[in-house]
Amino acid sequence: MSFSFPTGFDKPVCVFCASSPGTNVIYTAAALSVGSSLATANMPLVYGGGRRGLMGVVSHAALEAGGVVHGVLPRALVGRASEATPVAGAPTSAVPASSEGKGADLLADDFQGRLSMSVVGSMHERKALMAKLSTGGFVVLPGGFGTFEELFEMVTWNQIGMHQLPVMLLNIDNFYEPIKALVANGVNAGFIGEKNASLIQIIDLGDAAANADPGRAMEWGPAAVKALQAWTFPAGAGYGFTWSEGDKTVPVTPGSATPAPLAAAAGIPMHAKSHAAVAPVAAPAAAPAAFAAGSAFAKGEHPHMQQLADNLAGRLFSFADSINPKAPTHHTVTPSVATGSSTAVPAAAAVPASAAVPAVPAAVDIAAPIATPAVAADVAPAPAQTQLPPLFTTTRYTSKSSLTPTVPVTRDLVPLWPRHVARLRTAHAHFRQRDGEVWGSYPGDETVWAAVQSAIEAKEKTGCGDWRVRVVLKPAVPIATIEVQLPDANAPPYQFLPSPTRPTTPRKLYLDPIASPVLASETSYRLYKTERRQVYADSAARAASRGAAGPYPEVVLHANGLLLESVTSNIAILTPTADGLGEAWLTPALDPATTPLLAGTARAELLARGVVTEARLTVEDWEAARRDNRRVIGFNGLRGVYEAEIADAELVQVART
Known part of the structure; x- marks a missing residue:
């Protein structure tokens, strides 16, 4: 059956982007901004159905911000499950199942029918359907071969009159500067018409420094939306070809809204669109005139290149047993090409202070050990080796491709790896x-990484996936032993920063009904991550017994009237600043004597980047946050940053002693 978006929304926009997060945090932050901004602007998102890398971030951000998302998957990339789950565009007998499995977390996410999928027979049909649905145009984020192929095909369709839609490239971290030079060279060499150079719009925040500033990453989404809303088809661009579909001739002229049919094989008509205007980047004054349209295009043909394997990368989202499956979006955004200096497209109105993300330093030393205050000697004598709880840290690894193994696996593919190995070394x-x-000697950072790398590569060779990387260090003489465990992650895409707006599917946080004891004999186990976690299990059990949802609810511990952490994460509350002019994310301060807590890797990163600030937060601050409906976030090594909310106070009665 055919798919259509519900009424009441603006024209859908397709985002093309990478299936990996890239090496610079600015890419994921900008992707988050784009997804959130499209949802805020009431623009449905169309993408290729993956949940890895930038595609996962942009799609998940759109859903979290209340947006509508539709993915398009080729049948070859979709497995068959045992139960029937109707999916738009697929026969009822074809039941798509994520190649990542049915993670409990994914199935628990409730997007209220705002996420849907179409399953098609080929890559050509996939692209044709995405183009048909994306009547609002295309936004291109940084990416690889697949992203480049998608970008240039959509521009080519503009040039030959198959559609008239904006193609916006976001020049994040100046990633698309080479595209500017490439197009300018094509114009000067006589292969691209001078006016056709403006069919690509490259969006800048200003100069090169602004484009590369992580502190301005959240401006990319508003800038993309503003450019889409202002776009008009460049005067004089395109060839004005006439396209035929069977016996029906459909002329398409630049600037018109006449539909242009796609490939006969796909059988899907595309519809032109008129917008309102973004100044294209000027072509070089010396560029030759556009070459004349010849007869190279046979009747009914359209230019489809083989979509590269890079475009297939990205795990498919799990599907629940409901009418609307759940999955984050993926894809790339397209810009306008400059031939000299780029034309700056101003960002939209600044993000409100309540949603703003603090500036992120360009360079942060993440190789240094995690700072942990000195701890007084434990009262209890040292136990025997067999009684010592192992040390561990948990992080995440997501395959770059769903088709081919990633070998060798490098450190940059494991989020915050230098902080994780520093945690083990310090503990x-x-x-x-x-x-x-x-305890024996510490095996060394390189030995620990070699064990992790070897374990991940072995899993990669048996099938790409998304795994929780649990690195365990056990006492042994003469050298501590290393164990690497790789269960399925079962979590949304890793996020490095808080969402600029309040997402719609937060994880509930409950306050422990009883204060946690602070014992000198247990201090080490509160400050360093070990398998001795009874205090957290007890806290979760208490909350569950009083009505908290789930077998292991997310419970916040507290002691001496001060907040500590949750059973899996550090937390922060968005709190008004003292001068009343803004808001800041405050996280419970660490003090071994009064507020012992785990100094997690994500916490250390956010503190170093100035995203969160330590403060002595009280139980009263928690209740005030609940009363005032303030935002709360959690963050850990598996998920990164996630949105939370304070659960109904009636479920848990808090004791202040």
């Missing part, structure tokens, strides 16, 4: 000093 040093030689 081992502490317990070896406390317990003595029973």
